[in-house]
Amino acid sequence: MTKLHALTAKEIVEKIRSKEATAEDCILSVFERMRKVEDRVHAFVTLVEEEALRRAREIDDKVSKGKPLGRLAGVAIAVKDTICTKGIRTTCSSRMLENFVPPYDATVIERVKGEDGIIIGKTNMDEFAMGSSTETSYFGPTHNPWDLSRVPGGSSGGSAVAIATDEATLAFGSDTGGSVRCPASYCSVVGIKPTYGLVSRYGLIAYANSLEQIGPMAKDVYDCALFLSVIAGHDPRDSTSVKAAPKDCTEFLRNSVEGFKIGVPKEFFGEGTSGDVEKQVWMGIHKLEELGASCEETSLPSLDYALATYYIVAMSEASSNLARYDGLRYGYRIDRDDGDWSTVYSKNRRIGFGAEVRRRIILGTYALSAGYYDKYYLKALKIRTLIRRDFEDTFKKFNVLIGPTMPIPPFKIGEKIQDPLALYMCDVDTVSTNLAGLPAISVPCGFTDGLPIGMQIIAPPLREDLMLQVAYTFEQNTPYKNRKPPLK
Amino acid sequence: MKSLRELTLLKLKETTMKRRRLSKKEVEHTAWLAHIELSEKEKTLFTEQFNDILNYFKKIDEVNTEDAQPTYHVLDLTNIYREDEETPSLPAEEALKNVPKKEKKFLKAPRIV
Numbered sequence: 001m002t003k004l005h006a007l008t009a010k011e012i013v014e015k016i017r018s019k020e021a022t023a024e025d026c027i028l029s030v031f032e033r034m035r036k037v038e039d040r041v042h043a044f045v046t047l048v049e050e051e052a053l054r055r056a057r058e059i060d061d062k063v064s065k066g067k068p069l070g071r072l073a074g075v076a077i078a079v080k081d082t083i084c085t086k087g088i089r090t091t092c093s094s095r096m097l098e099n100f101v102p103p104y105d106a107t108v109i110e111r112v113k114g115e116d117g118i119i120i121g122k123t124n125m126d127e128f129a130m131g132s133s134t135e136t137s138y139f140g141p142t143h144n145p146w147d148l149s150r151v152p153g154g155s156s157g158g159s160a161v162a163i164a165t166d167e168a169t170l171a172f173g174s175d176t177g178g179s180v181r182c183p184a185s186y187c188s189v190v191g192i193k194p195t196y197g198l199v200s201r202y203g204l205i206a207y208a209n210s211l212e213q214i215g216p217m218a219k220d221v222y223d224c225a226l227f228l229s230v231i232a233g234h235d236p237r238d239s240t241s242v243k244a245a246p247k248d249c250t251e252f253l254r255n256s257v258e259g260f261k262i263g264v265p266k267e268f269f270g271e272g273t274s275g276d277v278e279k280q281v282w283m284g285i286h287k288l289e290e291l292g293a294s295c296e297e298t299s300l301p302s303l304d305y306a307l308a309t310y311y312i313v314a315m316s317e318a319s320s321n322l323a324r325y326d327g328l329r330y331g332y333r334i335d336r337d338d339g340d341w342s343t344v345y346s347k348n349r350r351i352g353f354g355a356e357v358r359r360r361i362i363l364g365t366y367a368l369s370a371g372y373y374d375k376y377y378l379k380a381l382k383i384r385t386l387i388r389r390d391f392e393d394t395f396k397k398f399n400v401l402i403g404p405t406m407p408i409p410p411f412k413i414g415e416k417i418q419d420p421l422a423l424y425m426c427d428v429d430t431v432s433t434n435l436a437g438l439p440a441i442s443v444p445c446g447f448t449d450g451l452p453i454g455m456q457i458i459a460p461p462l463r464e465d466l467m468l469q470v471a472y473t474f475e476q477n478t479p480y481k482n483r484k485p486p487l488k
Numbered sequence: 489m490k491s492l493r494e495l496t497l498l499k500l501k502e503t504t505m506k507r508r509r510l511s512k513k514e515v516e517h518t519a520w521l522a523h524i525e526l527s528e529k530e531k532t533l534f535t536e537q538f539n540d541i542l543n544y545f546k547k548i549d550e551v552n553t554e555d556a557q558p559t560y561h562v563l564d565l566t567n568i569y570r571e572d573e574e575t576p577s578l579p580a581e582e583a584l585k586n587v588p589k590k591e592k593k594f595l596k597a598p599r600i601v
Contacts, residue, residue, distance in 0.1 A: 210561040305547060331586075355530075379551075383548055420541065
């Protein structure tokens with residue numbers, strides 16, 4: 001019999017509803033799995049086993065009393081440590097917030113709790129979500145379960161690994177420039193970056209507000225769609241939340257791409273794209289052709305500037321957002337107040353922030369400073385308009401766009417960390433959708449030397465339905481979903 | 489095959505011939521504006537890395553943006569208001585729970601002047 005921790009959310013909810021398994025058994029199974037693998041992968045920063053088991057017994061109580069159950073009843077959910085959880089330490093994997101315990105839940109946490117989902121712990125990430133490898137965490141790196149010497153991608157690396165290793169059934173990520181899709185690709189799981197504004201950001205610790213979205217990560221497309229249905233929807237506490245009617249995204253999952261028009265932007269296969277990645281993604285595209293879609297190469301010239309544009313915007317917003325960390329109301333504060341306020345702040349921020357966070361704040365400050373604002377920040381915002389236009393024009397011809405999620409397979413831990421620009425380059429295929437606010441999904445599309453490769457499907461704003469249908473059809477007609485990492 | 493990194497460096501060399509865009513003094517000044525202390529070693533390292541990154545950013549100079557308005561965010565939303573109604577807020581002791589240095593119901597700030 002398949003172990004409970006290896007099941008999907010859909011299967012677990014069915015088993016609990018039909019009384020084939022209890023929620024407590026499901027949660028116990030997940031923690032048992034953790035005791036076997038967590039030492040080797042380091043996916044979590046904080047675990048809340050007792051609280052999770054208590055919640056599980058509450059759900060079992062509901063079952064025995066015949067009370068209605070939520071859509072995620074008994075499902076073990078891991079939460080990226082950038083999302084506030086009431087009473088559970090939320091660190092952003094930073095020394096700055098090492099002891100921060102939020103007094104409130106993020107909206108998405110309220111929503112999953114309302115559907116009887118069970119929070120099991122907080123996952124490791126790049127510090128303040130700044131990175132693509134989960135190496136910049138103050139608590140040390142997370143390891144890729146497909147090859148422990150390699151990175152799991154980032155910044156939601158812990159969440160992707162928790163899913164890949166069956167340490168969690170669903171996991172929250174957040175995606176500012178690819179932080180859900182990159183680790184999904186590197187760990188062979190499914191991850192969605194929703195349309196900007198679809199999912200409330202209330203309670204998401206801010207890095208770059210105009211770019212980021214909380215996104216679902218799961219073992220398959222169905223679970224991702226289910227999870228998205230629960231967390232999406234208008235929230236008056238987030239002023240950038242769109243007023244879209246709630247939808248059951250699992251209804252979009254039809255096994256057909258008949259008549260779909262798929263565009264393949266040549267910019268996604270630019271210089272530096274690995275030959276293996278290119279080959280595997282094209283095989284995936286041909287598969288969709290075989291299944292009835294028509295595929296055509298296309299070009300969005302502005303995408304060549306997306307990476308530079310993204311980093312200028314993200315760093316600028318980061319410098320402003322992270323100004324709040326002065327060590328007064330929360331966060332790291334040095335013991336001795338030697339000197340005036342400016343000196344104390346500067347010391348708090350030097351010790352509390354890691355090197356990459358400091359780099360981005362300082363560069364962002366530079367890009368916004370007098371004399372450089374027009375040259376960097378304003379110019380980048382104008383190119384952002386051109387990128388949006390290019391997408392708008394392209395979507396007049398195509399239903400979805402497809403390319404690789406990552407230009408290269410997972411790299412070795414330590415290989416790029418000394419060289420910030422080399423790491424930034426890895427985001428070349430993911431950042432454009434954040435700049436344009438579009439939804440995108442990464443689905444497993446094969447392996448090279450045992451290392452996962454992900455395919456990215458991009459749709460027009462609020463057309464998650466199209467993206468999900470293509471992803472689901474692809475998953476149903478390829479064998480990659482069933483392959484598990486070699487971690488016993 | 490050349491790595492992404494190698495290709496980028498090659499391109500940078502062609503176009504910039506290693507021209508420095510940012511001095512160590514400017515890095516010091518910007519870090520001061522951002523309220524972040526840096527060690528001497530870091531100042532040197534960051535200056536080098538920032539020049540690398542800014543050289544890459546230079547790429548955007550070649551784009552013609554004459555007819556483009558800036559996109560600050562992608563939504564067609566402006567001025568979201570709510571009714572000015574009183575709602576419950578956190579009790580003071582809970583709101584102050586994460587304060588590193590406090591006294592009674594106050595947080596302790598460092599010396600201002």
